[in-house]
Amino acid sequence: MTEMLKAETEDQVLDTIKWAAAEKKPLEVRGTGSKSMLGRPTELDHVLDLSALSGVSFYEPAELVVSAGPATPVAEVEALLNDHNQQMAFEPPDLGPLLGNPVGGGTLGGLLACNLAGPRRIKAGSARDHFLGFTAVSGRGEMFKSGGRVVKNVTGFDLSKLMAGSYGTLAAMTEVTVKVLPAPEKTRTVLVNWAKDGIYDHDGTKAMTEALASPHEVSGAAHLPAAVARRSAVDYVAGGGRAVTAIRVEGPEPSVAHRCEALRTLLAPLGETEELHTENSQTLWREIRDAIYLAADQERHIWRLSVPPTEGSRVALQILEGRPGEALYDWGGGLIWLTLGVAPDACANVVRQHVAAVGGHAMLVRAPEDVRDRVSVFEPQEGPLDEITRRIKDGFDPSRILNPGRMHKES
Amino acid sequence: MSAQVIADPVELEEDLLEELRAVVGDRLSTSAAVREHHGHGEGFPGVFPPGAVVFAHSTEEVSEIVKICAVRKVPIVPFGTGTSLEGHVAALRGGVCIDLTQMDKVLNVNAEDLDVTLQPGVRRKQLNEYLRDTGLFFPIDPGADASIGGMTATRASGTNAVRYGTMRENVLSLTVVLPDGRIIRTSRRARKSAAGYDLTRLYVGSEGTLGVITEITLRLYGIPEAISAAVASFPDLESAVNTVILTIQSGVPIARVELLDDIQMDALNKYSGLDYPVQPTLFFEFHGTEAGVREQTETVEGIAGEFGSADFQWTAHAEERNKLWQARHDAYLACKALRPGATVYATDVCVPISRLAECIMETRKDIDETGVLAPIVGHVGDGNFHLSPIFDPNDPEEARRVDELNERLVLRALAMDGTCSGEHGVGLHKMDFLIAEHGDAISVMRTLKMSLDPDNIMNPGKVIRV
Known part of the structure; x- marks a missing residue:
């Protein structure tokens, strides 16, 4: 029976962790649980429920930062920023539907703890690059504050970066501060529509590489194979039944129009081009951001591959050869969402072998609990790297009470 | 500056030196001149020489050197060009300085993936020379x-951080x-690490206290199709600063914006033979x-005009642009030239x-009341x-006033969440x-340091006291 320990205040978080550290009771650190499927399954008797630590505590548009409780819904922060024409430039994804959860359930703390970012990552960086500071309670039961509201500082070890992507295994955050930026005035997308039949993954990679090497400040570069493109709500993308490569530019209207035109000229020799204006563009990039095309078939396993962008399509096609599945390419080919048919090991060996050959890594994003328990969800670490990871964990959480086993199997 | 620093150098035993020589041959020096050269950076008075300096040629050599030192718990200080400003390389406890400047090869440029892998001794200008034919830059x-x-x-x-970020975003x-x-x-080579904790960013900025960096993969950028620079002078400091604030808040993707106050402009004019108005001034680059560049320039010109700048001048001419930025990079030397024989210390708050x-x-206002000569420049x-307080280090009264000015400045910045x-x-002085x-x-942070360097041999006495 799982016992919920709901903290209403920062001090209660501190007290709970102190108790857990003294009693050696492992805690699942949870905001709303929208990403509890992400990472290894942990079956713990106690949940440290942070859902009450919600709400924006500081926002002055002129300062370009926002501070909030960890359980503040991302949607709430985005709505507030939107009122002031600002945004979190790393384009927070909503992985709810992909993971079989409702839309809009994610929290700011969860977003940072998992270091998630959308298509604009290639230009604006990841969540961690926008994560300026936080207050947290470590597994030692010590409350501490790191970073602040400035965009640049070189005062000691960069703990915000360590916290980003640590999946709640080092400390429970009680307040977070992120950088925000003015939202672009206009968005346009250049589409390359490939011919009717055939596989265009390599051609898409080539188009994305060319666009990204151009001076046109591309803020999104994705490739949708025909079967994936067909599921888009944007007619121009779905209608043709063809593979589509999408290149996004953002900014003030004249500049966007000019760059869009230049990109069409650049890409015209590769295939037929089309352009989307702001509203259609927003719909398309939201779909890509959330990998929504892969949400419908909840049976299939989903891998998230990080590879050098120019190797992306080769790796994906090698893995998919003779296996049911499909790929969606983002980040110019550097990020691949890959679905695969059900297998006891989620084809981990094959996936990791091909990814490792190009210096990439793979994360198993969606699979039933028993599979995520058996298979290493994150890229396995060996030798001194594994030891350093353990030493850092020991430094923050010597009793191993915060989300133990969420990232790597406890030995 | 005048912080009390206690040096407590360890003796290096002859058999340790012998073991090191077995690894690096004659690339080991114990001569006073070499040790002294490696005992200080810039901007921080005092020399704290290591007991020996070794010039490493490979990661494997560094690994062997560190192993030899680790067994005896002998301190290690990694050394590049010795241009840090806060005493980062001072060998407070002596030990072995690993000079990495001879590891200066660019190993691999991936033009399509926009990255480069190189050895730590490569200098930033050398890298950009190397990249010139690829159309990329760092x-x-x-x-x-x-x-x-x-x-x-x-x-x-x-100066480019406002657009391209710092080392943190680019390693x-x-x-x-x-x-x-x-x-x-x-x-690994892929951009996004989902493998575990972000060790890359932990080591970026660790000031040699967690290990020796022997190879770096950096993100590169395409050289922009167009670059323009602009200069605008303002009736007062506040108008210049407000121009910057509004520019940033408007989302103009400005590449550089530098503020120089009237005193700094006067120093630059004298040092670089220029004739800018002696007024608070902004240097811009787009x-x-x-x-896009034309549009950005026009937007900023409009903002500067709102704040009373009447002489916004821009140029797309590479030569004029370089002259402008060379003058900006020479600000430190220009300050020194204002008062020959004096010392210049650079404060560094951010709000x-x-x-x-x-x-x-x-x-x-504080500077004026303190009566110290201290030009202001800033990204x-x-x-x-x-x-950049310019003062006589041998005048304790003046040095004290500079110290106090800096302390008030830091407390002011901290009070503003800076x-x-x-x-x-951090180095030595800001602990x-x-x-x-x-x-x-x-x-x-201390717990982290002790978890990763339990014997405290890596650049001891810096960043945090163990």
């Missing part, structure tokens, strides 16, 4: 022609020799396509952009600015400010 430009290894270890930034992966001599690669005008105005787009160091780092700024986080 934007981070601290004042000195520093080594990439040193820039990584100190999380350096420069993709590292090879590090750990304090026990083992070698790790912090992440990167993008032809049309949230909305507090910048307030912070600079209060600081300027103000990030909220970061420097005073930081004591935007880019120069106490770090405690004021971070409080309980210091104990977390």
Whole structure:
């Protein structure tokens, strides 16, 4: 029976962790649980429920930062920023539907703890690059504050970066501060529509590489194979039944129009081009951001591959050869969402072998609990790297009470 | 500056030196001149020489050197170009200095994936020379022609940070020799690390206290199609700062924006033979396509006009642009020339952009009241600015006034939710400010340091006291 320990205040978080550290009771650190499927399954008797630590505590548009409780819904922060024409430039994804959860359930703390970012990552960086500071309670039961509201500082070890992507295994955050930026005035997308039949993954990679090497400040570069493109709500993308490569530019209207035109000229020799204006563009990039095309078939396993962008399509096609599945390419080919048919090991060996050959890594994003328990969800670490990871964990959480086993199997 | 620093150098035993010689041959020096050269950076008085200096040629050699030192718990100080400003390389406990400047090869440029892997001794200008034919460049430009290894270890930034970020955003992966001599690669070639904790960013800015960085993979950028620069002078400091704030808040993707106050402009005019108005001035640079640059320039010209600038001048001419930025990079030398024989110290606070005008105005008032000669320059787009107090280090009364001015400045910045160091780092001198700024986080940092370097042999006495 799982016992919920709901903290209403920062001090209660501190007290709970102190108790857990003294009693050696492992805690699942949870905001709303929208990403509890992400990472290894942990079956713990106690949940440290942070859902009450919600709400924006500081926002002055002129300062370009926002501070909030960890359980503040991302949607709430985005709505507030939107009122002031600002945004979190790393384009927070909503992985709810992909993971079989409702839309809009994610929290700011969860977003940072998992270091998630959308298509604009290639230009604006990841969540961690926008994560300026936080207050947290470590597994030692010590409350501490790191970073602040400035965009640049070189005062000691960069703990915000360590916290980003640590999946709640080092400390429970009680307040977070992120950088925000003015939202672009206009968005346009250049589409390359490939011919009717055939596989265009390599051609898409080539188009994305060319666009990204151009001076046109591309803020999104994705490739949708025909079967994936067909599921888009944007007619121009779905209608043709063809593979589509999408290149996004953002900014003030004249500049966007000019760059869009230049990109069409650049890409015209590769295939037929089309352009989307702001509203259609927003719909398309939201779909890509959330990998929504892969949400419908909840049976299939989903891998998230990080590879050098120019190797992306080769790796994906090698893995998919003779296996049911499909790929969606983002980040110019550097990020691949890959679905695969059900297998006891989620084809981990094959996936990791091909990814490792190009210096990439793979994360198993969606699979039933028993599979995520058996298979290493994150890229396995060996030798001194594994030891350093353990030493850092020991430094923050010597009793191993915060989300133990969420990232790597406890030995 | 005048902080009390206690040196406590260990004796190096002859058999340790013998073991090191077995690894590096005659690339080991114990001569006084070489040791002294490696015993200090810039901007921080005092020399703390290591017991020996070894010139490493490979990651494997560094690993062997560290293993030899680790067994005997002998301190190790990694050394690049020695241009850090806060005493980062001072060998407080003597030991072995590993000079990495001879590891200066660019190993691999991946033009399509926009990254480069190189050895730590490659200097930033050397890298950009090397890249010239590829159409790519690396934007981070601290004042000195520093080594990439040193820039990584100190999380350096420069005049471009407002658009391109700092070393933190631009280092993709590292090879590090750990304090026990083992070698790790912090992440693979792929951009996004989902493998575990972000070790890359932990080592970026660790100031040599967690290991020796021996290989770096950096992100590169395409050289912009068009670049233009502009200069605008303002009736007062506040108008100049407000121009910057509004520019940033409007989302103009400005590449550089530098503030120079009237005293600094006077120094530059004299030093570089220029004839700019002796008024608070902004230097701008815009990167993008032809049309984009024109548009950005016009937007900023409009904003500057609103704040009373009547002489906004822009140029797309490479030669004029270079002259402008050379003058900016020479600001430190220009300050020194204002008062021959004097010392220049650079302060380094950074505040949230909305507090910048307030912070600079209060600081300027403080300077005037203190009666110290202290020009202001700053990469103000990030909220970061420097005073350069010019003083006689042999005049204790003047040195004290400078110290106190700096302390008030730091406390002012902290009260505004700012930081004591935007880019120069902690090193030796700012450890106490770090405690004021971070409080309980210091104990977390100390725990981290002790977990990763339990014998405290890596650059001991820097960043945090163990």
